[in-house]
Amino acid sequence: MNQDFVIFDLETTGLSPAQHDIIQIAGVRVVAGKIRESDLFFSYVNPGGPIPAFISSYTGITNADVRGAPGLGQVLQDFSRYVGAATLIAHNGHRFDMKFLKESCARHGLPTRKINYQDSIYLSRLVWGKCFGGHGLDAVLARLKISAVGSQRHDARGDVDLLARAVEKMWGMLPGPSAHAALTVYEGVLPALLPA
DNA sequence: GCTAGGCAGGAACCCCTCCTCCCCT
Numbered sequence: 001m002n003q004d005f006v007i008f009d010l011e012t013t014g015l016s017p018a019q020h021d022i023i024q025i026a027g028v029r030v031v032a033g034k035i036r037e038s039d040l041f042f043s044y045v046n047p048g049g050p051i052p053a054f055i056s057s058y059t060g061i062t063n064a065d066v067r068g069a070p071g072l073g074q075v076l077q078d079f080s081r082y083v084g085a086a087t088l089i090a091h092n093g094h095r096f097d098m099k100f101l102k103e104s105c106a107r108h109g110l111p112t113r114k115i116n117y118q119d120s121i122y123l124s125r126l127v128w129g130k131c132f133g134g135h136g137l138d139a140v141l142a143r144l145k146i147s148a149v150g151s152q153r154h155d156a157r158g159d160v161d162l163l164a165r166a167v168e169k170m171w172g173m174l175p176g177p178s179a180h181a182a183l184t185v186y187e188g189v190l191p192a193l194l195p196a
Numbered sequence: 197g198c199t200a201g202g203c204a205g206g207a208a209c210c211c212c213t214c215c216t217c218c219c220c221t
Contacts, residue, residue, distance in 0.1 A: 012221050016201045020221075054198060055221065095203050096220040121219075136219060154221080 004086040005030040007120075007167060008041070008079075009159040010097050011059045013051055017103035021047035022072060023061055025079055026156035028164050029086065033171060035164045041082040042157055044069035059154045073108055073191070076101070080113070080190040087185065088117035091137050091163050095119075098188040105189055112189035120163060122183060123170050137163065144169050 008027035014020030027041040044061070046069040056062050069075075090097035098117055105112050124135040133139040137159070141148060146165050152158035174180055 010221080014200065015219095015221055019201080023221095052198065054200095058199095058221065090220090092218085092220045095218085099203085100221090134218070 004084075005089050005118075005167075006041075006083045006086040007035075007089045007160055007164045008083075008097070009090060009156040009163065010100055011055075011061055011154070011156050012100060013047055013049075013055050015096075017100045018107075021045070021049070022075075022100060022104055023047050023051060023055075023066055024059070024156040025075060026160040027079065027082065028160050030089075030164065030168070033168070035168060040157075040160075041079060043075045043078065045072050045075045046070065047072075060152065061155070072104055073110055076104065076110065076191045077194060080115075080193055081196075083115065083190060088115060088188065089120055089163075089167060090117070091120045091140075091159075093117055093119045094121070094186060098186070102189050105191055111192040113192045115188050115190045116185050117188045118183050118185055120167050120170070123167065126179065126182060127170050127173050137166070140166050140170075 006027045006029055008025065010022050011024035012020050012022050022045050024044050025041065029036045029039040044066045046066045048071065051061060051063050051066065088098070121135045124140050128143065133142070141162055144166055146162060146169070148162060151161050171180070
């Protein structure tokens with residue numbers, strides 16, 4: 001596998017890209033099919049408003065965590081630079097994370113560039129087909145016997161760590177390169193790279 | 197006190213529309 005990947009996860013103030021804001025981004029690079037555990041991206045994002053109590057309870061992310069954090073434009077620019085030419089992977093990214101990135105860029109008037117991405121939910125469907133328990137991250141982790149102990153679920157760093165281990169295992173379960181090629185590569189957006 | 201929005205995919209049916217379920221925070 002020659003293509004480099006960045007497996008990433010967003011935490012947000014809610015489910016609607018049109019109404020809610022990104023508050024945390026984490027990513028880890030995968031080169032030649034191997035996770036580079038030391039090559040991480042992480043940042044809180046200051047959403048410019050209060051985090052709903054439900055979200056703080058769900059994610060553990062508080063207003064104090066994001067108060068001193070950079071704004072979305074800066075963080076997404078840094079993330080875009082980190083990603084470079086890699087293909088992004090997120091769990092349910094086709095329906096959630098990539099839509100959040102696109103809508104967030106649009107709402108903040110950020111010029112964009114095109115980026116390829118895959119959705120690990122489709123990887124799970126490729127491996128197990130229609131199966132009991134579905135293809136949510138918890139179900140995938142349970143099937144792969146990946147323990148979340150030691151990783152903070154619903155924190156982007158923890159979720160990225162778990163997802164990366166899951167993706168690596170699922171890749172290993174595919175019968176061959178043709179199966180890899182069956183995974184749809186979508187086109188999304190990240191902020192255009194500005195001169196450093 | 198606050199637990200929501202909307203896609204993808206299938207069904208029904210003939211090519212769009214409607215419906216239901218999944219999954220993310």
